[in-house]
Amino acid sequence: MSNEVWVVADLKLDGSIRKVTFEALSEARRKLVGKIGGNLCGVLLGSGVSNLAPELGKYGAEKVYVVDNELLKDSNPDGYTKALADLIKKYEPYIVIAGNTNLAEDYLPRVAGRVQAGLTMDSIDLDLTDDNRLKIQRYSHSSKVISTQEFLDHKPMMTTVRPNSFKPEEDQKDPEIVNESVDFNSEDIWTNVVEIKAKKSDLPPLTEADRVVSGGRGLGSEENFKYIYELAEAFDAAPGATRAAVDAGYCPYDMQVGQTGKAVSPNLYVAVAISGAIQHFSGMGSSKVIVAINKDPDAPIFKKCDYGICGDLFELLPPLTDEVKKLLQD
Ligand SMILES: Cc1cc2nc3c(=O)[nH]c(=O)nc-3n(C[C@H](O)[C@H](O)[C@H](O)COP(=O)(O)OP(=O)(O)OC[C@H]3O[C@@H](n4cnc5c(N)ncnc54)[C@H](O)[C@@H]3O)c2cc1C
Structure with missing residues (x-):
């Protein structure tokens, strides 16, 4: 040994x-x-x-x-x-x-x-x-x-x-x-990768991203998810989502964070219109800093975040995105 x-x-x-x-x-x-x-x-x-x-x-x-x-x-x-x-x-x-x-x-x-x-x-x-x-x-x-x-x-x-x-x-x-050489025989390999198709994306991979901006059911539609993508881009962050948002068809499953999605541990996690269900928290609870944006002051996420902003995402996100752009990219 x-x-x-x-x-x-x-x-x-x-x-x-x-x-x-x-x-x-x-x-x-x-x-x-x-x-x-x-x-x-x-x-x-x-x-x-x-x-x-x-x-x-x-x-x-x-x-x-x-x-x-x-x-x-x-x-x-x-x-x-x-x-x-x-x-x-x-x-x-x-x-x-x-x-x-x-x-x-x-x-x-x-x-x-x-x-x-x-x-x-x-x-x-x-x-x-x-x-x-x-x-x-x-x-x-x-x-x-x-x-x-x-x-x-x-x-x-x-x-x-x-x-x-x-x-x-x-x-x-x-x-x-x-x-080292390994002697493979016919009983060692049981499956064969036939094809790998890379998805085209300039975004950082969710599980390794230093920052993640996620959206929940409160976004209300696939079109409105543009607010999440824009803020994520401004932060140079990966976009994520809750299961409720994925199930509603607002974004693809590979963005889902949580118990039945991906586990992430970024330095910054921004949760927009996400209530803070335990199944979501299990995938992002180890994030170093959690910022929550929610219009409901009693949303459970406010008990689990480091910074909370209570308000309507549609009013808050456009100016926030502009400010982040100015701060980080100018
Ligand atoms: C076995 C199992 C596995 C699961 N796995 C996962 C998982 O992997 N990931 C996951 O995320 N969930 C998972 N879930 C689902 C989970 O329980 C919750 O239902 C889900 O996380 C809720 O998503 P949400 O916060 O987007 O939606 P909601 O709970 O509906 O919350 C929406 C929030 O948006 C806010 N809001 C609405 N409009 C606005 C606005 N204009 N501005 C600001 N805020 C607004 C509301 O106040 C509310 O707090 C699982 C459930 C089960 C049973």
Whole structure:
């Protein structure tokens, strides 16, 4: 069993590394590696990914394990499962971390099953117990509570981390590259990605955005959602929505924040005409600053926000958007 802490890189559609990987590397270095006297390592899985290793070194990876294989193209979860499980069995790391992305939610539980490891998802804090077992915090019960969970003394200890929970911090290293080949056979890959169609959007992805502006049922129509898009653009924020707004057809499902939508953790969350139901709060309650705009002074959201503006969105949003534009873009 080694003392290595692994961070598995999450890749975007364009093949670049997601910010959450740098956040995880930085927090693992600050909180875990020194205390257990171990090494910080990156893991790169994919097709044509070898050239990305130096980027992990920029955030402190001293070693990078690379599995570069055509079968891992398009983030095939079957391939990722086999590749990571084989690497773990061979090198026996102490801790394995990945970003809490859709892909990780798909393949990491399968890896944990194969290597018989404990796994917690969506951590917002990483730490160690006095005897150096991984201890994490995560939201539970619709974000009403923060749960602290520690691993038993059984390695590896595996977790995913929520994007935007930790500060990325450079720590330049020249990592040793360990190229690994994995023997895939016909029983390893059960699904095949036939096609990937990228949606055209200049907006930042919701789960990684530093700022989010969301609209609720109070917007009243798809046309009125332009107020949300305009304010989001002024803030350089990602637009989001409640389930009620999505169900009413005002905007697409991929904008939904909440229990049955996406979990976000931006520095700023602006909730416009949103009542503040617990199912919505569970997806955005960890935002650093929450601003609510609602015409009902008794709306529950006002008990959960940092700043509340009571008024009609149709009167408030146009001048607010203009002011934000002036402040941030002029
Ligand atoms: C199993 C389950 C899962 C769910 N998952 C989710 C989820 O993932 N995400 C989610 O969001 N919800 C989810 N819901 C639904 C959730 O319970 C709420 O119904 C929903 O969040 C309410 O959305 P809303 O705040 O937009 O609408 P409402 O509760 O109808 O609130 C609209 C608000 O707009 C305000 N308003 C109206 N007009 C104006 C105006 N002109 N100016 C200012 N304010 C105005 C009103 O005062 C009101 O507070 C789920 C529910 C269940 C049962």
